[in-house]
Amino acid sequence: MRLIDQEYTAHPFYGTRKMRDYLKRKGYVVNRKRLQRLMRLMGLASIAPGKRTSVPGVRHKIYPYLLRNIAITHPGQVWCSDITYIRLKGGFVYLTVVMDWYSRYVLSWEISVTMEDSFCVIALERALRCYDVPEIFNTDQGAQYTGNSFTGVLKDNEIAISMDGKGRAMDNIMVERLWRTVKYEDIYIRDYESVTDLVAGLKRYFSFYNDERPHQSFGGMTPAEVYWQTRGVKRAA
Secondary structure: OHHHHHHHHHOOOOOHHHHHHHHHHOOOOOOHHHHHHHHHHHOOOOOOOOOOOOOOOOOOOOOOOOOOOOOOOOOOOEEEEEEEEEEEOOEEEEEEEEEEOOOOOEEEEEEEOOOOOHHHHHHHHHHHHHOOOOOEEEEOOOHHHHOHHHHHHHHHOOOEEEEOOOOOHHHHHHHHHHHHHHHHHHHHHHOOOOHHHHHHHHHHHHHHHHHOOOOHHHOOOOHHHHHHOOOOOOOOO
16 A cells, blocks of 8 residues: 555656555556455545546535635745545554645644544644634545534634635645645655654754745745745744
8 A cells, every 4th residue: 555655746647556456566556446445445546537436525515616726925825734544554644734834834744544524623623723814725525624613713713715626636735735745754764653642743854944945036045034024923832
């Protein structure tokens, strides 16, 4: 499963056919039906147009994508969130983050052993307690984000709701880039054995990512420097 995760992170357009061929070249013969089951279990789906595993719940409202042709010019304008799979030696868990789109600043994150929506809501509420309310919040169309628990928090805070178009995972490109960074710079290297180890490791990594890791697109500034440079943003407690 680690090979699947690594290759998907590097090439998110891979579906089960390409993934099967990749594993075969690595010496692992896996039939497509089993590969489909594994990727579904891991919450992975090709970003190429077609069927996706991240689907809305029954009767959940889907909101339009609000970011097309909009210039994102400052921190606090748009927040975004997503979920990714993390393999541990004894099993696997899911990680969600809430991130400021413009600055790439990770506002909050949460780990869960299931794909229920509660951990996404917890991460959202924590971010809202610590930072100024954004204008727009963007996610995919997954049931964790289309459900009343998540959208209700956004509505209560008068935040405009934006969702990726169907089959357009790259509409949430900033979080997709974050997953690649986190996995290649920390998770694959550390190979965490337990949830406790993972949580401690991610706490260290996200502190490094926010406060020390320079971004070339910002002239070497860190996400924290870019985020806090805007006057009027409330500093987290």
